[in-house]
Amino acid sequence: MSRKIARENTYKLIFEFLFNKTPNSRTYSVFSLGEMDDSDVAYMEKVYYGVINRYEELSEIISEYSQGFSLDRIYKPDLSALLLAVYELKYMNDIPPAVTINEAVDLVKKYSTDKSNVFVNGILSAVNKNLSEKK
Numbered sequence: 648m649s650r651k652i653a654r655e656n657t658y659k660l661i662f663e664f665l666f667n668k669t670p671n672s673r674t675y676s677v678f679s680l681g682e683m684d685d686s687d688v689a690y691m692e693k694v695y696y697g698v699i700n701r702y703e704e705l706s707e708i709i710s711e712y713s714q715g716f717s718l719d720r721i722y723k724p725d726l727s728a729l730l731l732a733v734y735e736l737k738y739m740n741d742i743p744p745a746v747t748i749n750e751a752v753d754l755v756k757k758y759s760t761d762k763s764n765v766f767v768n769g770i771l772s773a774v775n776k777n778l779s780e781k782k
Contacts, residue, residue, distance in 0.1 A: 649682055649683045649684055649687045650687055650690065651750070652681070652682055652683055652687070653683050653687035653688070653690050653691045654690075654694075654731070654750055654754075655754065656678035656679070656683075656691060657678075657690070657691045657694045657695050657731060658727050658728060658731055658754050658758075659678065659727075660674060660675060660678060660691075660695050661695065661698050661727040661730050661731055662723060662724065662727040664695075664698070664699060664702075665723050665726060665727060666723070670695070670696065670699050675691075675692075675695065678691065679691055679692075693739075694731060694734055694735065694739075697734050697738060698730050698731060698734050701734065701738075702730070705730050705733050705734055705737075706718055706730075708733050708737075708774060709721070709726070709729050709730070709733060709770065709774075712770045712773045712774055713766075713770055722759055722760065722763065724754075724755060724758045724759035724763065725755055725759050725763045725766060725767055727754075728751040728752075728754045728755050728758075728759075728767055729751070729767060729770060729771070731751065731754075732747050732748065732750070732751035732767075732771050733771070733774055735747040736748075736771070736774055736775055736778055737778060744775045744779070747771070747775075748768065748771045748772065748775065751767055751768075751771055752764045752767055752768050752771075755767045
């Protein structure tokens with residue numbers, strides 16, 4: 648259960664980053680406290696700073712698959728989930744792709760619009776298919 652909390656906290660941190668375009672160590676400190684063990688805090692750090700450091704690359708991947716939607720048109724809650732999930736799909740081989748996609752869809756069901764889950768699922772399924780073919 649704590650990995651789910653770590654993922655949700657990371658999602659919120661990425662959401663904040665989309666507005667500030669800079670990491671917030673204070674918010675990170677607050678979110679890294681609580682019901683998580685060391686491996687979950689390590690996950691948060693790896694994914695949060697990984698998304699920030701690879702923001703341009705991840706954004707290009709999302710743009711490639713979000714036909715008709717520039718990044719500026721994608722709802723920030725959806726974009727946050729997409730950034731997190733594309734990072735996991737590309738750089739975290741220890742997480743099954745189905746888990747990554749399901750968790751991202753769950754996040755947008757909770758924090759975004761009624762149609763966001765279909766949009767996010769479609770993009771992530773295509774990204775996963777492409778990444779799987781390259782392996």
